[in-house]
Amino acid sequence: MRIGTLKTDYAADEALFDTRLQKLLILLACAAAVLFPFVASPYWLFLACLCAINVASATGLNILTGYTGLVSLGQAAFMSVGAYTVAVLEIHAGTPFLLNLLVGGLLTALVGIGVGIPSLRVKGLYLAIATIAASVVLHFVFAHWPLTGGMQGLSMPPARLFGLALDQPFQLYWLILPVTALMVLGAANLFRTRVGRAFIAIRDRDISAEVLGIPLLRYKLMSFAVSSFYAGLAGGLWAYFFRVVTPESFPLVNSIFYLAAIIVGGMGTILGGILGAVFMTMVPELLKFVAGLVTPFYPDALALLAPVRTIVFGALIVGFLIFEPHGLAEIWRRIRRFFHLWPFRT
């Protein structure tokens, strides 16, 4: 309980942003997000779009793994469902992109429900392995189905808005960022509702939750559906962003990436999903930058980049799990508490 946040009614207690500083920070972040494309170079815009897509997907996984406690290693495979749906619709039907995204998300949610069916019988690791199996099957389908173009995959035209082709990072930014922001806001609000609270109850102890009157199967499948809906939307955005979808675009490593992102960011917090996804997307870029700096002294630095990236990726997962299990969100909370109590407690 923080000092100076006296609440006099339930509405204030349930509010998403409860302090003035928080509201101010959110406003500042929004303003920065709007101004950003006008000052940033295309490279930074590209990174911003990539971060936003990863944030969307990581938030979806966070709903499933961080809040409902169902571990999934199939997030990338779910994204591929969304990406392929969007690509096929864009190529063959030419429907407006928002509709495509929505259809992609809904179709992925259906697939997610299918994958989630074992979740009543198996949980924990077995479920994680079942989702690996599902992603192997999905990969096979996409690589062999004529509609999805086999191993070559699909190349798709850019999204169009009033006859304007969205094919530069600058234009895509205005598509991707608002969608992601809406998704994150939706996730944050989800946990103020009965459904979201049921998810949390299931995470904390599923049998107890059932005793308290939460139908496990229905809510677990719902969690899978919401999470895969997010993954499908993120995959659709991904498809519009890169405009080439192949079976190799969404390997198992990407699923591990999203799981790592929410671990590094902090499981079971919305902020964690955002911080983790941005952090994990930026680390390879940082390494590239460092490699560029080192090259004059050590010419082989660029050749070492790929293995070093693999090592750093693993080390981040291991390090955060051992030393900071609640992730970046907890670090942020500590910083905030420090300033909140300063100078009375240092």
Add this chain to the structure above:
Amino acid sequence: MTDWLFLTEVFLAGLGSGALYAVTGVAFVLIYKATRVVNLAIGEILMLGGYAFFGAAAGWHLPAWVALPVAILAGALVGAVVERGLIRPMLGESPISVFMVTIGLGSILAGFVQIVWGADPLRLPEFLPSAPIFIGEAYVAPKVAYGFLAAMVVVTAFVLGLRFSRGGVALKATAADQAAAYSVGIDVPRVFSLSWIVACGVAAGAGVLVGAIGGISPTMGVFGLSVLVVVIVGGLDSMAGALVGGLFIGVVEAFAGTFLGGEYRFLVTFSILILILMVRPYGLFGTHEIERL
């Protein structure tokens, strides 16, 4: 009649690769039984064994019979360090966290191997006799046959050791109830350490055999995924299950690869996995744990 001969040959080749799954699966089960850790890095430790053999045999020009123990020792050393440094601090954390630690470890090992030996696939120096072997009329590749024999010896040693040696009994006691095992004087932390050391050593040895048959590359860790299927099918805490599951999956993969094409192998094995998870989540021979509130 040639058809039958061909089928037999495919079957034998499947048994050969299945035996390697079985021996890696046994290593996996050993760790799971003792410490309840699902070690997804087993594929990477196997890979490390293959590379350590390569480094000793091709890099230092040691004869194969010295390089093999070197590889096994390297695996055991990694096992000891990992158990002390990464797994012990995670004691009592949720199984999922520990599982993710092993995934991170796998990533670290894969990157390490790539830095030291490069990303290209390599061939291990020949060390197994290459005279062709016939069982009846069916031809078996000599490497596969010797691999099968070595794997069977190891698996048998494990099954017997678990039943009759003091260490094996201590392991079973630890698996059944850690607190009770502690109270009758079993050094549980030592059981943890030893199980990791032995299992990683065995996995490294298996890596030498796998590398001798198929060559080594930094992506060899994918082998671990097949092993995962094997142990789920057999039951996570059953040595016999790992043996039966390994041979079964090996044969199924061989037939799927021959008659449907290489890309169907994963599809078939993972379909079996889904089926098993739906029907018998604890595997063919695993212990059925009942959860209480």
